[in-house]
Structures are given as C-alpha cells and as structure tokens.
Amino acid sequence: MSFKGLCNLRLKNISRKAMPKRKLDAKEDRQRDDGGEEKQDERRIQCIFKSESGETDGSPFELPINISKDKLQLVCDAVIKNDEKVPYAFFVNGEEIRENLLKTVGEDILTKTETAVEIVYQPQAVFRVRAVTRCTSSLEGHADAVLYVAFSPNGRHLASGSGDSTVRLWDIYTETPQFRCKGHQHWVLCLAWSPDGRKLASGCKGGKVCLWNPETGKEICRSLTGHTDYISALAWKPLHLDPESRYLASSSKDRTVRIWDVMTFKTHMVISGHSAHISFVKWGGSNLIYTASHDRTVKVWRASDGVFCRNLDGHGHWVNTLALSTDYVMRTGAFDPANAKIVHDEVTDSPEELSKKAKARYDAVVATGGENGGFERLVSGSDDATMYLWRPEDSKKAIARMTGHQKPVNEVKFSPDTRIIASASFDKFVKLWDGFTGKFITTLRGHVNMVYQVSWSADSRLLVSSSKDSTLKVWKVEARELMLDLPGHADEVFAVDWSPDGQRVVSGGKDKVLKIWRS
Structure with a gap:
C-alpha cells in the first residue's frame, strides 16, 4: 500500500470512532445542508509533517481541514512510527494547533496555498508533574x-x-x-x-x-x-x-x-x-x-x-x-x-x-x-x-x-x-x-x-x-x-x-x- 493510501486508511479508522454528542455552533466545523440534516465538513488540504530540525517525513497527503489535535496525534503516530507514543505539539506557521487545523490556519489557506501545509511536530515530556496545592x-x-x-x-x-x-x-x-x-x-x-x-x-x-x-x-x-x-x-x-x-x-x-x-x-x-x-x-x-x-x-x-x-x-x-x-x-x-x-x-x-x-x-x-x-x-x-x-x-x-x-x-x-x-x-x-x-x-x-x-x-x-x-x-x-x-x-x-x-x-x-x- 502507498504512503498516501496508508494515511487515508488510518483517517477512515479514526472517523469510525464514536464521537460524543454536542450542541450546534455556527463557528464549529459542522454545517447543515438544504434539507436540514447535519453533515461533516469534508474539505481537505494537502499537508506534510516536519520535525523541529526541518526534516520532512514522507510525501504530502490529504487531511480533513477540521482535523483535531488528538486525531493529528494518531496520524502522526502512524506516519513517523512513534512506537513509544510520545505526545506531540503541532504548529503551522509558528501557531500551535490547540483545537483543530481550520481554527489555526483559517479559511484563507484553502485558496492561497499552492504547496502542502507544513505541520511541525514537537515532542513533549512523557512524564507529568503534579501541581503543588x-x-x-x-x-x-x-x-x-x-x-x-x-x-x-x-x-x-x-x-x-x-x-x-x-x-x-x-x-x-x-x-x-x-x-x-x-x-x-x-x-x-x-x-x-x-x-x-x-x-x-x-x-x-x-x-x-x-x-x-x-x-x-x-x-x-x-x-x-x-x-x-x-x-x-x-x-x-x-x-x-x-x-x-x-x-x-x-x-x-x-x-x-x-x-x-x-x-x-x-x-x-x-x-x-x-x-x-x-x-x-x-x-x-x-x-x-x-x-x-x-x-x-x-x-x-x-x-x-x-x-x-x-x-x-x-x-x-x-x-x-x-x-x-x-x-x-x-x-x-x-x-x-x-x-x-x-x-x-x-x-x-x-x-x-x-x-x-x-x-x-x-x-x-x-x-x-x-x-x-x-x-x-x-x-x-x-x-x-x-x-x-x-x-x-x-x-x-x-x-x-x-x-x-x-x-x-x-x-x-x-x-x-x-x-x-x-x-x-x-x-x-x-x-x-x-x-x-x-x-x-x-x-x-x-x-x-x-x-x-x-x-x-x-x-x-x-x-x-x-x-x-x-x-x-x-x-x-x-x-x-x-x-x-x-x-x-x-x-x-x-x-x-x-x-x-x-x-x-x-x-x-x-x-x-x-x-x-x-x-
């Protein structure tokens, strides 16, 4: 299977997971069609993962424009073979993806970019310190x-x-x-x-x-x-x-x-x-x-x-x-x-x-x-x-x-x-x-x-x-x-x-x- 095919298969598996119900919000990435039924924003964008040192991993592939930070972690684990499951922070143009990709890059990126969007991943500490109370x-x-x-x-x-x-x-x-x-x-x-x-x-x-x-x-x-x-x-x-x-x-x-x-x-x-x-x-x-x-x-x-x-x-x-x-x-x-x-x-x-x-x-x-x-x-x-x-x-x-x-x-x-x-x-x-x-x-x-x-x-x-x-x-x-x-x-x-x-x-x-x- 090609690299792109592997990533798309991974994304399909992710989307099958049950998601909790939530209230509609005009600013969220769900929208209603003319018949009044909810449908997922299916727009996609070409992306490529890039390490802190500037090295790219694999070739560009498509991701949903509204992919969340948690799902990016799952994709990244598959693409870069993160066997130790190290948590990552993700950045686009220096801005951290805190919720989803769309809210970070904005709608304009869909029309302005001619190349793959570079998503820089940074490893985070595996251990956690508890707050003093x-x-x-x-x-x-x-x-x-x-x-x-x-x-x-x-x-x-x-x-x-x-x-x-x-x-x-x-x-x-x-x-x-x-x-x-x-x-x-x-x-x-x-x-x-x-x-x-x-x-x-x-x-x-x-x-x-x-x-x-x-x-x-x-x-x-x-x-x-x-x-x-x-x-x-x-x-x-x-x-x-x-x-x-x-x-x-x-x-x-x-x-x-x-x-x-x-x-x-x-x-x-x-x-x-x-x-x-x-x-x-x-x-x-x-x-x-x-x-x-x-x-x-x-x-x-x-x-x-x-x-x-x-x-x-x-x-x-x-x-x-x-x-x-x-x-x-x-x-x-x-x-x-x-x-x-x-x-x-x-x-x-x-x-x-x-x-x-x-x-x-x-x-x-x-x-x-x-x-x-x-x-x-x-x-x-x-x-x-x-x-x-x-x-x-x-x-x-x-x-x-x-x-x-x-x-x-x-x-x-x-x-x-x-x-x-x-x-x-x-x-x-x-x-x-x-x-x-x-x-x-x-x-x-x-x-x-x-x-x-x-x-x-x-x-x-x-x-x-x-x-x-x-x-x-x-x-x-x-x-x-x-x-x-x-x-x-x-x-x-x-x-x-x-x-x-x-x-x-x-x-x-x-x-x-x-x-x-x-x-």
Missing part, C-alpha cells in the same frame, strides 16, 4: 528576610540564603532544619549548587564567596576573597566541561568577574571590561561566559583564557538578568528529572561517568529548534522593560526584540524543553514568549503587585511565580491560565524554586519563613 511546612529559623532558595541538582538538598548573613540547609524528607552555615558577615545575596550536587557556593553583600559541604554543613575552605564590592551572581562551569566541578565564576558590583579554582581556593582568572557594575553572569555549555551590566550591554567572553568575544548591544537601560536555553539541563547535569528516583538513589557514578551523562543530555537539548536550533540561545531582561533574544555563540545581532512589559523585567527563565520563555516584571505580570523566535504568546494576569521570580516544573507544563503581593501562583502553561493561588506568606515573597523531581516547591521572603508546597 498545599503548604506542608513553614520552616522558621532565619532572623531576617529570605533572599534566595535553591534545590540541589538531584533535589536531595535544599538551601536558603538570608539577610541574617547565614546559609541554611534543610532536610527535605522531614522538612526540618538541618545545618546553619555561618561564614558571611553580610546579607547572603545568591546561591549556586555545583552541577554534581556535592558543593554549594554562596555570595554576600560583603564581596565574599563561601563554599559548603551539604552533607555536613561545614565550610569546605576558607572564604574566597578578592572582590571589593557585593556579589551579584554565581555560575559553575557545566558538568560536561568540568567533571570535578572545579571552576566557579562570580560577578560583582566591582565591575569584574572572578573565576575561582575551588581545589586550590585561589583566583584562576579575573575578567574585566564593563564600565559599570555587573548584575549577572552565566557560564554556557560551549565554554563561553556571558555577563550583563548596568552599562546597558551584554558581553561574551571565552572562558578558557578570558578573551573578549563580542558585545550584545540594544538595551537602553540596566541589564538585570540573563537566561540560557540550556540552563535547566546544565543545572540538573547528569540527573534526569524524568526519573523521580534521583532524589532517593545514592550517587555511585564516577565524575567522568556523570560528565558523559550530562554531555548526552546537553547535546539532545541543543539539537532542538529548527532554524535557531543547534545553538544555545540567550535572553536578556532590562530596566528598559524590554528583552532581547540572542544566538551569542556566532552572532551579535539579536534574533528578536521582545516588548510588552511596562516596567523593569526582573527575571527571565527558559522552560526545561527550551520552547517557552517566562518573564517576571515589576508591572505585576508574567509573560510567555516563544523560545526560538521571541514571539509573544500571552500575558498571565493575577498578581496585584510586583512579580519577583518564576520557576518551571520539570515537564515544562506548569509555572510558579512569587510576588510582592505575598502570594505564589501556579499557572497552567498549555491552557495559558491561572491554575492555583497559594496564599500563606505574611509579606513579600522574594524567592521561589521548583525541585528537579517535581515533588516540591519552596518559597521564601520578607516574613523570614521558608514554605514547602506539595501536591
């Missing part, structure tokens, strides 16, 4: 506001940094305090877990970087000193480039980035070149370092020798935040979030074995994306209320300028599957953008004050946000709507993080309390 613990202990919270790459450890100059480690099983880490003399502004999960770095307002052993709560070494002003961000060298997690980058208001060798506890390299304070640093998977500054630029540096590569210009005010499309896969390293056992299993692999696993996961994520795939993408957010999407490895020209926020953009985050960017702003809104083109998707409305942070679930289907209005909100991304409102904090919620295994969300804020949320 309730607070299971309120963890007290900090004597000042909680400024930063972070789960370790495998989700087995939880850390928090506070204005009381301490770092605290918490037992996620009993949801109780575990270790109080004292070493800073000023506010702890940022935390970063090494991608192997064996070290925790913290940076403070006094310009000091400390390293902690999460198993004992003890300081690994004397403090790493050299910065002359506060630490704004920390970034470890990715695991697939550094099996021993030996190198750590820190950015500072003193306009420099220092790369530390945590084996010798000395400065390995100092990078300078910005004319104002550096607000953010990222260490990319291609061994490039990206820095954002109040001088309105993003700079790209070669991590191997600190050589300046290029300027990314465009912002009209301070650049506050950066995110890489590979952030999530580099954060979790060798630990696959789809495997919930990562929290409970002891790590027995050698550093080299962990590095190989991390490399395989990293390569798989970078390979997606079609025209803009094959490269890490970078998004920057600024006080000018705009965002820029870049492909910084090989170009200083932006892929897109993203406008829509009315006040400073405080944080940006790529979804774990890299397909969506979420932005949090002081204008009270969370916005979603296409992670490949920068095209605006939707605005998530619900907060009544500034939004500080956002965090994705591991399956990219849910998003949680924290706000000055003292609440967390859980958003259902596919439906583009508010799913749950989580009140409970007594004041502003500065920080939020979703555990890599999807089981927990942690939040912290001005009320000095950490809250654990579970489904």
Whole structure:
C-alpha cells in the first residue's frame, strides 16, 4: 500500500470512532445542508509533517481541514512510527494547533496555498508533574528576610540564603532544619549548587564567596576573597566541561568577574571590561561566559583564557538578568528529572561517568529548534522593560526584540524543553514568549503587585511565580491560565524554586519563613 493510501486508511479508522454528542455552533466545523440534516465538513488540504530540525517525513497527503489535535496525534503516530507514543505539539506557521487545523490556519489557506501545509511536530515530556496545592511546612529559623532558595541538582538538598548573613540547609524528607552555615558577615545575596550536587557556593553583600559541604554543613575552605564590592551572581562551569566541578565564576558590583579554582581556593582568572557594575553572569555549555551590566550591554567572553568575544548591544537601560536555553539541563547535569528516583538513589557514578551523562543530555537539548536550533540561545531582561533574544555563540545581532512589559523585567527563565520563555516584571505580570523566535504568546494576569521570580516544573507544563503581593501562583502553561493561588506568606515573597523531581516547591521572603508546597 502507498504512503498516501496508508494515511487515508488510518483517517477512515479514526472517523469510525464514536464521537460524543454536542450542541450546534455556527463557528464549529459542522454545517447543515438544504434539507436540514447535519453533515461533516469534508474539505481537505494537502499537508506534510516536519520535525523541529526541518526534516520532512514522507510525501504530502490529504487531511480533513477540521482535523483535531488528538486525531493529528494518531496520524502522526502512524506516519513517523512513534512506537513509544510520545505526545506531540503541532504548529503551522509558528501557531500551535490547540483545537483543530481550520481554527489555526483559517479559511484563507484553502485558496492561497499552492504547496502542502507544513505541520511541525514537537515532542513533549512523557512524564507529568503534579501541581503543588498545599503548604506542608513553614520552616522558621532565619532572623531576617529570605533572599534566595535553591534545590540541589538531584533535589536531595535544599538551601536558603538570608539577610541574617547565614546559609541554611534543610532536610527535605522531614522538612526540618538541618545545618546553619555561618561564614558571611553580610546579607547572603545568591546561591549556586555545583552541577554534581556535592558543593554549594554562596555570595554576600560583603564581596565574599563561601563554599559548603551539604552533607555536613561545614565550610569546605576558607572564604574566597578578592572582590571589593557585593556579589551579584554565581555560575559553575557545566558538568560536561568540568567533571570535578572545579571552576566557579562570580560577578560583582566591582565591575569584574572572578573565576575561582575551588581545589586550590585561589583566583584562576579575573575578567574585566564593563564600565559599570555587573548584575549577572552565566557560564554556557560551549565554554563561553556571558555577563550583563548596568552599562546597558551584554558581553561574551571565552572562558578558557578570558578573551573578549563580542558585545550584545540594544538595551537602553540596566541589564538585570540573563537566561540560557540550556540552563535547566546544565543545572540538573547528569540527573534526569524524568526519573523521580534521583532524589532517593545514592550517587555511585564516577565524575567522568556523570560528565558523559550530562554531555548526552546537553547535546539532545541543543539539537532542538529548527532554524535557531543547534545553538544555545540567550535572553536578556532590562530596566528598559524590554528583552532581547540572542544566538551569542556566532552572532551579535539579536534574533528578536521582545516588548510588552511596562516596567523593569526582573527575571527571565527558559522552560526545561527550551520552547517557552517566562518573564517576571515589576508591572505585576508574567509573560510567555516563544523560545526560538521571541514571539509573544500571552500575558498571565493575577498578581496585584510586583512579580519577583518564576520557576518551571520539570515537564515544562506548569509555572510558579512569587510576588510582592505575598502570594505564589501556579499557572497552567498549555491552557495559558491561572491554575492555583497559594496564599500563606505574611509579606513579600522574594524567592521561589521548583525541585528537579517535581515533588516540591519552596518559597521564601520578607516574613523570614521558608514554605514547602506539595501536591
């Protein structure tokens, strides 16, 4: 049987399935003939399936113009031999097919197109994360506001940094305090877990970087000193480039980035070149370092020798935040979030074995994306209320300028599957953008004050946000709507993080309390 015949036979089988009765609607794809009887819209259109990488599967074939998303999944399973039954999302000209093909492409496509309509299919996560719905613990202990919270790459450890100059480690099983880490003399502004999960770095307002052993709560070494002003961000060298997690980058208001060798506890390299304070640093998977500054630029540096590569210009005010499309896969390293056992299993692999696993996961994520795939993408957010999407490895020209926020953009985050960017702003809104083109998707409305942070679930289907209005909100991304409102904090919620295994969300804020949320 020919390819076209196989598809038509598949479609006939689909149409024989019983469909639930429903009320008539003028906008639906059913219509009445002159005799008053219902008849199905039998118009068809030439289509062809196309992968994210641009490869077409088979030759063009006809599909009903009103075919639904669920039926497209069945056809796709047959055409591309999807034996594992991976769920797909379908797109035409960048628009997702959410109900049926007709509503996405419109009536005009029937007369205007002379070639087959390309339906791009994108694999979705097979596993699902359940939304958190309730607070299971309120963890007290900090004597000042909680400024930063972070789960370790495998989700087995939880850390928090506070204005009381301490770092605290918490037992996620009993949801109780575990270790109080004292070493800073000023506010702890940022935390970063090494991608192997064996070290925790913290940076403070006094310009000091400390390293902690999460198993004992003890300081690994004397403090790493050299910065002359506060630490704004920390970034470890990715695991697939550094099996021993030996190198750590820190950015500072003193306009420099220092790369530390945590084996010798000395400065390995100092990078300078910005004319104002550096607000953010990222260490990319291609061994490039990206820095954002109040001088309105993003700079790209070669991590191997600190050589300046290029300027990314465009912002009209301070650049506050950066995110890489590979952030999530580099954060979790060798630990696959789809495997919930990562929290409970002891790590027995050698550093080299962990590095190989991390490399395989990293390569798989970078390979997606079609025209803009094959490269890490970078998004920057600024006080000018705009965002820029870049492909910084090989170009200083932006892929897109993203406008829509009315006040400073405080944080940006790529979804774990890299397909969506979420932005949090002081204008009270969370916005979603296409992670490949920068095209605006939707605005998530619900907060009544500034939004500080956002965090994705591991399956990219849910998003949680924290706000000055003292609440967390859980958003259902596919439906583009508010799913749950989580009140409970007594004041502003500065920080939020979703555990890599999807089981927990942690939040912290001005009320000095950490809250654990579970489904």
